Amino acid sequence: MNKFVRLAWRNIWRNKRRSLITIAAISFAIVIIALTRSLQYGTYDTMEAMAVNLFNGEIQVHRTGFHQERTLAYHFEQDEQNWQSLLDSNPRLQGYTRRITSFGLVSSDSASTGALILGIEPDQEPAITQFTDLVSDGSKLAAGDDHLVVIGALLAKNLQAGIGDTVVVLTQGYQNQMGADAYVVKGLLRSGQAELDRSIMLMPLSNAQDLFSLYDGITQVVFKSDNFRGASRLAKSISTSLNGKLEVMSWEQLMPELKQLILMDNVSGAIYLAFIIVVVGIEIFNATMMSVVERTREFGIMQAIGVKPKQVGGLILLESVSKVALSLVVGLILSIVVVSTLSHYQIPLPKDMVEAYAEYGFVFDDLKFSASPRVYLEPLVSIAVVALLALIIPIYKTYRLSPVEAFRKT
């Protein structure tokens, strides 16, 4: 085949304009696909990281049934397992924190409302999630705090309570006993998620244990690892270490609706991109067919002077593959330049999109681009495959062509 390399290369450029249009069309399609995928994956990555790091954490350990029922009946002893040795035994785990999650009625001097009450370890939680850092007024909880709470900004607004005010919490304890206590508001939390800001109340874990009569009990342990993408595998490993005594769920299991949302968006994006790829395939088919039809006599002559039919087909394959390969290289270079340039600048999202994302609990106000290898690999591989498929008919026609038929057609 190397005998035909020079011939193939010159044939690519014998109709310079057509080849350049083909290369430009394929390269442009690669850039469009890469840019679209970069934006999609960048947004998904941000959404996932935000959802995981903000509140839920990467991996949660709780008693089986707690995730569905959310009642204190599913509590367990805070030292039921040696969490520190579990952490030490797995180098991918970076930290853990313990929580109590339940509900109660919060009252101020002027109003009452339901609240999600979260007992946290103020010195551990910031290493695992980010929501405790989102205090907009006052200050966040600290180790050693007692009867101090941080409440959501909208909850404070509904209660007409501010920093330094006292709020009273009424709850039902673990064995249905009444829990009631008064707390001073230390800070207001503003996450940007209306649902959370309207309902959350954070208090030290020990205060929550007293309030819910759990004493040494907790409802969850939340783990953080070195990479949240590997959470599923790590969750299985932790579950094995715990001998199945407690349920271990990764963030994908904790938030299946997020996965669904991303999957739906991804599929609709992929359908749109498939159209572009099909158009590219048609362009490659068209350009190759034109070249084959125009050169029918030439192929007849080549066979007449001793070129085998499969060598003529191979020549077309070599020309077309070279052209596509050149387009892929140009497209890849342009894609890298465009994606890295755009991701360098923080391009603001339109206000209505910011609001739409906030509806789903995602707070970001600029476009997010991903530069992961799959952003570039997807268009390259898909276009390479489509190009090869588009070449089947022209190459087959060339292969089947007999010299006499070629002379007769021209």
Next chain:
Amino acid sequence: MNTVELSRVTKIYQDKNKIPVKAVDGVDLEIQAGEFTAIAGPSGSGKTTLLNIIGGLDKPTSGGVQVGGQDLTALSRDKLAEFRLNTLGFIFQAYNLIPVLTAEENAEFMLLLQGVSAQERHTRVKQEFAELGIAAELMHRRPNELSGGQQQRVAVARALVSHPQLILADEPTANLDSKTGSVLLDKMKEMNEKKGVTFIFSTHDPMVMQRARRLITLKDGKIVEDVNHR
């Protein structure tokens, strides 16, 4: 020794209306090595079809075709291409050089396919060009930079350079002026006499017929006259 042996060769085509047309009708023909033969006849008499059958470009509907000792009817498409590469040289009416290759590259193309070394290819092409009177400065020009006569000389060089046993020339002078055609025919005749290469022409050019040592006349696919001027 016979280079070409045709026995009762018939070729039937279907025309555009799917009506069978006999292009060659039961032709028996023997051509010996070193002959300089012209096949003449009016348009549609079957000259080109007969030449295509001898060159393995077309298969007869019936009959036997032996060229250089090979039964062409039994060969696959790949084997036929191999046979043409190693045994034949073709010269066409419209020159049919490969447009993206230079004169030298066109001439050496068959040698390249045969696996001849670059040095050997260059030497042989240079020598053939010199014998055909192609100036050295034309070697690196592409076909569209050459005149019709120059292109046909390159086409003849391409046919000769691989030292084939047989050269088939389909109306080689039809697109040339009489002076250029005459010079080229003289060169081909010289090659025939000097190197013993067998030439078979399909033609209705009187210049070719005059120079041919054997003149075969076809009519309606049948040989109606076979005159040997030896």
